[in-house]
Amino acid sequence: MSIAPAARRTAEERPAVTRQPMREAFLETVADALDTDPRLMVVLADISSDRLDAAGARHPARVVNVGIREQLQIGVAGGLALTGMRPVVHTFSSFLVERPFEQLKLDLGHQNAGAVLGGIGASYDYAAAGRTHMAPGDVALLDTLPGWTVHVPGHADEAAALTRAALPGDDRVYLRLAMYGNAAARPTGPHLVPIRTGSARSAGVVVAVGPMLDRVLAATEGLDVTVAYTTTPRPFDRAGLHRLAAAAGHPDVLMVEPYLAGTSAHEAAAALEDRRHRQRSLGVPRGAELRRYGTPADHDRAHGLDTEGIAKAARDFFLV
């Protein structure tokens, strides 16, 4: 299902945004894993608790709902990890990352404790709910803390694969589970994956993070650029970006991220510190709060993160 308003779509344009049930994929993966992994524990704060009723009935000691108490939710995760359990924590990203931020810093990071966080609603999947339920700054905030792996899947199958891979570990993992993404699942992993490779005289590299891929592909159709994809912006694949930029005609990089603009600008700068390059970051602008409701597509358009906005920015940046 496309959320792009039909009136804006031309006849030859394919839908660049696809509804993706990542939340469901995450919850089903976790519920299944509870049956086989005795270390796993789920900590909820009411959100999605009904969807884990069956798993909770099978494993009453390992599915805990603390009520609407997100500071406690993260504190509990830290305590669980200190006893050797593997906590999975889930709620809206705004209440998972922003509200209990010091708990993430201290109850997880400072205790050297790990957890798998599954956040929904970022950046503005529930646009009609307004600013209180938006979290475009989640990845930038986590980026201030050491030791976090950040997954931003673009497809429900990717969300399931990344969840499955994260559960057995002891590390700190944030899964950013969006409602919209790409039509097809792509490989997940720590490396940038070239989806479309430009010529030796190409204008540069476009990095599309998670749900941005299909619209980036549509927006750069006809441009001689390399389009690389990642579901895992942290740790960022600096070596991969360096390799792709070195192979391009110009080592210029356009980052397209579904969260705060410039979140990975310092990563691109570090990756290319040994060569003269230009870079530009697309994402949710930092300058002002957009006091609008509506749909995610409305907000994509307002922030220049729809196909049209990305196409315009790409042509402007690559000087074509």
Added chain:
Amino acid sequence: MATAAFSRYADLPALIGLMTGDEKHRAASESTLDVLWVLYDRILRVTPATADDPDRDRFLLSKGHGPMAYYAILAAKGFIGVHELRDWASHGSRLGQHPDGVLVPGVEIGSGSLGHGLGLAVGTALGLRAQGRTGPRTVVLTGDAELDEGSNHEAIAAAARLGLGSITAVVVDNRSATHGWPGGIATRFQTEGWTADTVSGRDHRALEAALSVRDPAVPHAVVARV
């Protein structure tokens, strides 16, 4: 039986003196000294040899401020060396002005920012219960001013309703909370389903009795007034 050097209650002022450079005065004013001593001497089933045993009792110092008494008792009980106390809080020491659980043997959590211990204790108790470990207790120490932090009240409300009888919260009450606790601290816990005792924080026998209370389904609070 020979007593190891610096292992008695009477040695604590000297041990604290290694950190403060003032043997008499600062030691006596340590609000947590007696509670910590009773815990480590009579209540907690944990020793340097069992500091990593999954079935050990856990002690979480939530109120990480002023940890001299804590370090002194850890030294007296052999978790850390007495010689470490002298250069505490220096760049090369693992003993800081707030303790770091990753650095110090026997220290379960890093603390200092107030209001984190109770939540970690709830998680610890839930994790132990899920593993079928019904033996270990989780004891968490806070202060009356620390209870100002709202995060504590999320944990206090949830602990009893989750049936976490393995938790004991010790609130060292030196009446330092700016706006006080009208009606008393114990009632805050009792209303949320805990049992609670209020005792003198200097009376070792009373502390031991209060800290020994254990209902397997109901968490217990001990308000230690100093």
